[in-house]
Amino acid sequence: MSDDKVRAASTSQPTSGPTATVPKDPQPSVDRIDELARRILTGDILLPKFQRSFVWERPQILTLLDSVARGYPIGSVLLWQSRQELRSESNIADLDIRLPRPDYPVNYLLDGQQRLSAICGAMYWKGDNPHSRWNITYDLRQKKFFHLDTLEDPPLTSIRANKLSDAVAFFKHVASLDTLTSADKDELKANAELLFNRFKDYKIATVTLGDMSIQDVAPIFERINSTGTPLTIVDLMRAATWSPDFDLIDSIEGLLNDLSDKGFDKVDKKVVLRSLSAAAGGGFSAESIDELRNHSAETLKASIDDTREAYKRMVDFLTTQIGVSSAQIVPYSNQLTVLSEVFRRVPTPTAAQYTAISQWFWKTALSGYFGGWNTGQMADDLRSVIEFTEGRADRINVAAVRPSHDIWKVRQFRANNAHAKLLGIVLAHHGPIDLLTGQRIDTTKALSWTNVKEYHHFFPQAFLKRHDVTPNKINCLANFIMLTSASNKVISDRSPSDYLRNVREVAGERLNGWLASNLIPRAAFDAALKDNFEVFLELRAQAIHFEVIAKTDWI
Secondary structure: OOOOOOOOOOOOOOOOOOOOOOOOOOEEEEEEHHHHHHHHHOOOEEOEOOOOOOOOOHHHHHHHHHHHHHOOOOOOEEEEEEOOOOOEOOEEOOEEOOOOOOOOOEEEEEEOHHHHHHHHHHHHOOOOOOOOOOOEEEEOOOOEEEEOOOOOOOOOOEEEHHHHHOHHHHHHHHHHHHHOOOOOHHHHHHHHHHHHHHHHHOEEEEEEEOOOOHHHHHHHHOOOEEOOEEOOHHHHHHHHHOEOOEOHHHHHHHHHHOOHHHOOOOOOHHHHHHHHHHHOOOOOOHHHHHHHHHOOHHHHHHHHHHHHHHHHHHHHHHHHHHOOOOHHHOOOOHHHHHHHHHHHHOOOOOHHHHHHHHHHHHHHHHHOHHHHOOHHHHHHHHHHHHHHHOOOOOOOOOOOOOOOOOHHHHOEOOOOOHHHHHHHHHHHHOOOEOOOOOOEOOHHHHOOOOOOOOEEEOOOHHHHHHOOOOHHHHOEHHHEEEOOHHHHHHHOOOOHHHHHHHHHHHHHHHHHHHHHHOOOOHHHHHHHHOOOHHHHHHHHHHHHHHHHHOOOOOO
């Protein structure tokens, strides 16, 4: 589980669905850290099974303890007070946790697990393993925490961290410092008392969310970020569905690992979760995902198996018929949610069905349909999939609006732009040729989408800036082609009228073929020879649009 300061997470987001509740305002408070640790051990604060185990390393633990000892801030924690049952840890830092009474409101720790686990372990450890990460002492002279590798008592000038939870044992140790003959014993006693008071009085900001549904808490949950790892509804549902026989995240990771050789192991786990929900008899929405908690481990495992096979068939379709070489190049990740359900329901589509599925892919990508996929659309799309796979419709109906070709003159070329990915896919279909060398572009490399060095401006960026063209127009999709970095350096900031004459001479009779492979009409090329950027953009945008439209069922 990620662990850091709570980011701003508004609870005033709109909710949807008949079971949604009105989110309650978060309740802030300031709590002593030793009290929070005690609440964990007594079962008032529970640690949902968001992760397999405590993941902090020894240096991180010592740094946290040192921050508390010095009075440095260590961030806040987020709790969710609820009667809903999530699977939670029964042991933390080698310590047993008391479980609450059934239907008793508890506080689930959403953010802060690593920090509070470290505090519990250091202050309350009673283990017998000398190599435990919780076998910690505080050197009163150096005023630093250290790990021990023995169960024997350290020198009097050091005090075990687990005595911080026991005032009697702690001050008995402090009293024993009087037996020392060293001149600094009073300073050591003062250091010990300061340490105790710091841990006793150290306060931490706590925000408690009211008793709301998973649908309401999920968007808040997804906004908690730290150390580069966002918490998601997948983590939340792991805790809601966990059993000794089923681990949601392990199951999803196993499914994705099976797709690694095809480049689809980076599919968003939330996308897979939506697919799993549909495979279990539900739908794609958050409300349907929440119903997974009501299924047995056997049902969930069977649904994962069905989803895995569906994803394998879907990936085969995307790689062989669409030309998508990895998950990163899919324009919208939720296209995979719907496609997987299609292939789960129809393992071996007919030729006509394959055509319809392809048309759906291009149509939804071009229209930007999944740019704002809401609950109503999810229900409509599942209904369309069922009708199509049961043979009651010859296409997957979707309420997508046909855009104009201007979209290619407006959308910017960015790695996370769906239409930029779509441009890459449709260009790859034509086997683009490097206009300066006549060599085939390595489209597999270009479509890996890990870097976009194979994509360059047709009208050089520096040239257009000199003519006061706006950045948005310079970087629009219609001004991009696949081109090697070496050829791009040759072009540099030269005007099209300059470098394209060289292209025309080198290509000779092959020119039209080279241009067609890059979706550049001859008329657009002729306009570029005159440095007419506006005409070039218009004709290139039309050409790209025509190619994509031809792959849909739009006429």
